[in-house]
Amino acid sequence: MDWQLISHYLLAILTLPVSVITVKSVIENSGTLFDEDLTIKDRVLLKQFAFFVLLPVVVLFHELGHALAARFYGANISAFHWSMFWGEVTIDGRLSPLQHYVIALAGNLFQLSACFFALVLAVIESSPAIVALCIYFYLFNGLACLIGYPILSLTSWNDDFAIIYGQGGPVLGTVTGIIHLILIALFLSSYFSTPGKFWFVRKTRPAWYREFAKTLSRAKQENDAVNYLAVAWQYYFVGLDKLCEQCLITVEKLDAKLMDVWLLRGYINQSKGRFDSAILCFEEITSNDNDSDKTLQARAWMACGHCLAQKLENTRSPQWHDVLKTYKQASTVAPELADPHYYLGVTLIKAGLLSDAEAELQLCQGSKGRVLTWLDPMLGSMVQQEVNTIRSMSRTKQ
Numbered sequence: 001m002d003w004q005l006i007s008h009y010l011l012a013i014l015t016l017p018v019s020v021i022t023v024k025s026v027i028e029n030s031g032t033l034f035d036e037d038l039t040i041k042d043r044v045l046l047k048q049f050a051f052f053v054l055l056p057v058v059v060l061f062h063e064l065g066h067a068l069a070a071r072f073y074g075a076n077i078s079a080f081h082w083s084m085f086w087g088e089v090t091i092d093g094r095l096s097p098l099q100h101y102v103i104a105l106a107g108n109l110f111q112l113s114a115c116f117f118a119l120v121l122a123v124i125e126s127s128p129a130i131v132a133l134c135i136y137f138y139l140f141n142g143l144a145c146l147i148g149y150p151i152l153s154l155t156s157w158n159d160d161f162a163i164i165y166g167q168g169g170p171v172l173g174t175v176t177g178i179i180h181l182i183l184i185a186l187f188l189s190s191y192f193s194t195p196g197k198f199w200f201v202r203k204t205r206p207a208w209y210r211e212f213a214k215t216l217s218r219a220k221q222e223n224d225a226v227n228y229l230a231v232a233w234q235y236y237f238v239g240l241d242k243l244c245e246q247c248l249i250t251v252e253k254l255d256a257k258l259m260d261v262w263l264l265r266g267y268i269n270q271s272k273g274r275f276d277s278a279i280l281c282f283e284e285i286t287s288n289d290n291d292s293d294k295t296l297q298a299r300a301w302m303a304c305g306h307c308l309a310q311k312l313e314n315t316r317s318p319q320w321h322d323v324l325k326t327y328k329q330a331s332t333v334a335p336e337l338a339d340p341h342y343y344l345g346v347t348l349i350k351a352g353l354l355s356d357a358e359a360e361l362q363l364c365q366g367s368k369g370r371v372l373t374w375l376d377p378m379l380g381s382m383v384q385q386e387v388n389t390i391r392s393m394s395r396t397k398q
Helices: 003-028 040-072 097-124 128-156 160-167 169-192 194-204 206-222 225-237 241-254 260-271 275-286 294-311 321-333 339-351 354-364 383-397
Strands: 076-082 087-092
Touching: 003 040, 040 076, 040 087, 040 097, 040 128, 097 128, 097 160, 097 169, 128 160, 128 169, 128 194, 160 169, 169 194, 194 206, 194 241, 206 225, 225 241, 225 260, 241 260, 260 275, 260 294, 275 294, 294 321, 294 339, 321 339, 339 354, 339 383, 354 383
Parallel strands: none
Antiparallel strands: 076 087
């Protein structure tokens, strides 16, 4: 009994329902999926479709490449197996080492051609969803074909790349290896390069790109720090951190005293989990009490609090004193803002100081005759939920 074959089919049986559910979800959400607004939910669904639907299809395409090459040389196909993420073609017949090399290579060339087809389609297509789907498929397929499968094949030394590098002879094997390494380098470059990332964002977020183009055009025309800072923020919003940093250097050359640079630079460090570096950036603003505007000061203090809170997330007995201090400082610097009081309230809940927390949240709701303004209006819609949480916890304690 071929347990390896059985295990592959069992894997296919387990993953097939996921593929069916994914196809069903794509059909049901096609109206919103293929509009111009490509949401995070849309992207997750497209990645699932690329992995659980398109990748198994290209595995079948891969095996057909082997079969067609074998038939070209007059060999018999005694067995053809395919099960979602795995396939195998058993060939009978007397073949030369070179013919074995070509047959082994043919399947991988078929699979590689699907990568290039997806990339070309992504270049010429205008639909954000189609572009994203093609690129996700290109990445999954390229990773499997150029890196993953060769490693698995060479470690077991009984599959395609063992034949490719073992049957073609030293010269052919060397040439194939060089081409293989070049393709891996090009593939990795297309994934990690900043121009490639910008191209992907431009194709999949057309609304962002239109706004970005206007902002960049205005910055070039006026050539001032404030407009280039707006360009940097646009880069930050879509995760183009390298371009954002480059733009911030331009901002500093135009106006070395513009403290907003440090806020954005801190956010970049915070998004990468470099909390200490982020806090140092924010402290560049908080240490300039006389020069910075009060709203910017408050934002920097709150950002420090967020970093400190994130550092405490995985600790068993978190001490919230320093976090509370930063939010309190933000509320003192800009007393007209509601945001610091909201964050104070939420942190006080975590610290178990429920009555103090409720007092802070009630300030957000306009108690004591004070009408506060929001930097982030979304927080205003969450205040009552936090108040309800406090009251629920109070009843539980009683």
